Amino acid sequence: MININEQLEIYLKAFEQRYTEVVQNNENIHKLEELIERYSGFVLDQQYQQAYTSWLDIKEKQRMTQQLADISAKSVKLMEELRAQRLLNGEASTSQYFENIEHCINEEFGQCKVRANDKLLLVGSGAYPMTLIQVAKEIGAEVIGIDIDDTAVDLGQRVAKTLAPEANIHISNKTVAQLEDIDTVTHIIFSSTVPIKYQILDQLYALTNNQVVISMRYGNGFKALFNYPMEETNLKKWKCVHKQLRANQIFDVAIYRKSLVKAGVRNDV
Ligand SMILES: C[S@@+](CC[C@H](N)C(=O)[O-])C[C@H]1O[C@@H](n2cnc3c(N)ncnc32)[C@H](O)[C@@H]1O
Known part of the structure; x- marks a missing residue:
């Protein structure tokens, strides 16, 4: 027992x-x-x-x-x-x-895959921003990482330069509101261990374009021992369109899209 x-x-x-x-x-x-x-x-x-x-x-x-x-x-x-x-x-x-985390990246957006001319933002990119490096190197998309911790930003920039010197990777300690090109970002990933990830998601509604796709990494129940869990969103802003529950992965993924876009504008994939 x-x-x-x-x-x-x-x-x-x-x-x-x-x-x-x-x-x-x-x-x-x-x-x-x-x-x-x-x-x-x-x-x-x-x-x-x-x-x-x-x-x-x-x-x-x-x-x-x-x-x-x-x-x-x-x-x-x-x-x-x-x-x-x-x-x-x-x-x-x-x-x-790390193998577990890195293995997840390709499946993360499901049908809304990142393509070469897309722009991806990772919130909480960390000192070893493997997600950004993989997307930039394998897909060729432009990638942006933000982190509140200056050491993580400094190391993240140097790791990216070492592992992907040619890639289009920008890492900084800016907030989402300080990113000049936030309205042209097509895909956003939230690291699971960003405590205020749902507050930032809420803030992103006004800053992003209508087609943006969000991948929220999270863990509920037992997995909340190693992740911050899912929270409710303002349904007038963000709706969860898909959940990937992954038995063998440390975190699960919820995909969000904007709920209400102007009449005639599709927000499906
Ligand atoms: C360790 S990393 C990535 C961990 C793991 N790969 C994941 O998906 O959660 C998480 C990073 O989030 C950063 N972070 C925490 N709160 C944040 C916030 N409000 N804004 C930006 N970055 C944040 C931390 O400084 C840390 O470097």
Whole structure:
């Protein structure tokens, strides 16, 4: 019989301890990476998922879920920074977590695929902006990344220059409202671990064109231990037109389009 509360307490303590160890000394990163790998497997494990679903202490469940979502997001951010630094120092590295994330990119927009003459924006591009690099290199689209963290922006720019020197990649710490060409963006991806992603989505309604397609990465229920969940949108602004629930992927994807466009203008694909 699984004691899910106890399991979550163990993960929470382990994250707090290993995160602090890495902040004190970068060389401890392998311990945090090992924990993130194990946690990724845990979040995809059906038995633990069932135990979590049957856990009825809602208050405690919410408290633990929020704390684990926050500390695992901080840990992934730190892992990305150190992964970027390793790359820039000429050292190779790989991890199951990144393979899982990177594997998702091609399927992300479903029917609304990104094409060469499209423009993609990633909100929360991080220190290792693999999504942007893949889209720019493989599809040839223009890509923009924004991140609130200056270290992530600096490392992200250098990683992009190293892995895709010819590609059309712009990374900055601008907000969506500060992007001059936001109205020509065709596709927008939200990183799952951006806490205020739904506030930014709401703000984007007035800034974007009517055809823009949004991919919101999220995790509900058990997956909310490693992602921020879906939230309701103002249905006069954004409607969810498709949800991809992915049993073997860390996050799920919700596709949003503008709800009401002027009569005669289609917003379907
Ligand atoms: C670690 S990365 C990407 C992680 C993972 N690949 C994902 O899909 O969530 C998430 C980035 O979001 C950034 N971020 C958090 N809040 C943000 C915000 N309000 N605006 C822009 N970037 C934000 C963080 O600084 C971090 O670099």
